[in-house]
Amino acid sequence: MYIAICDDDRIFIETLKETVQKLLNQRLRSCNIETFINGNDLIERSKEAFADAVLLDIDMPGMSGFEAAEKLQRINTDALIVFITSHEDKVYQSWEYQPFWFVRKSHIQDLELVLNKLIVKIDSRNEQEKNIYTLNTEGKPAFIDINEVTYIQAYNHYVLINNKNNEKIQVRCKISDAEQQLYPLYFIRIQNSVIVNCRFISKIKSRSVILSSGEEISVSRNRLEYIRNEFQRFIRSR
DSSP: OEEEEEOSOHHHHHHHHHHHHHHHHHTTOOOEEEEESSHHHHHHHHTTSOOSEEEEOSOOSSSOHHHHHHHHHHHOTTOEEEEEESOGGGHHHHGGGOOSEEEEGGGGGGHHHHHHHHHHHHHHHHOOOOOEEEEOOSSSOEEEETTTEEEEEEETTEEEEEETTSOEEEEEOOHHHHHHHHGGGTEEEEETTEEEEGGGEEEEOSSEEEETTSOEEEOOGGGHHHHHHHHHHHHHHO
């Protein structure tokens, strides 16, 4: 595991590093931990090595934690961001950046629970086995790899299944039927004609969803809260 910690408070950052190292040692987990006192250094390092998780302060001079998170997600869409801050009023604002968790410095003991969840998620990511699902259609069943399909869109009486290699498969199926079957697998409907795989969501904006490929798909405004809640459900499940 590779964990990056970024905070402009040099004393706190060393204390946090020791705490993380101690908790991981107790779980017999080896880990490389690097510390950064500003967002610029974190971003430059991230161009060289992808961290599994980043513990990130929000209120920093120069580049804020939110700005660093946005840049980081462009470089490494798989980075799990944990905001650690004294500003509890920013918890709701932080959801725009889809953090894995939010820890208040006044409740730093919560970090143990968060680290346990981080380990589970990282271990899950490291499993290389494919997950094939049989989508029932009005014709022959379609076999899809849920780690490859990015989104599904309605097309007349058919749906187009898009994968991360920009290949498309057309099958006869109602978009509502596909939604019902794939919802338990964290595929969510973001507008009347599009279902998106949460595994490929990079960012949720006020009017669109950006995929890890950079593709931007518009969302129905009345579904925005639903999309955010469902994406957090997906994040917490990993």
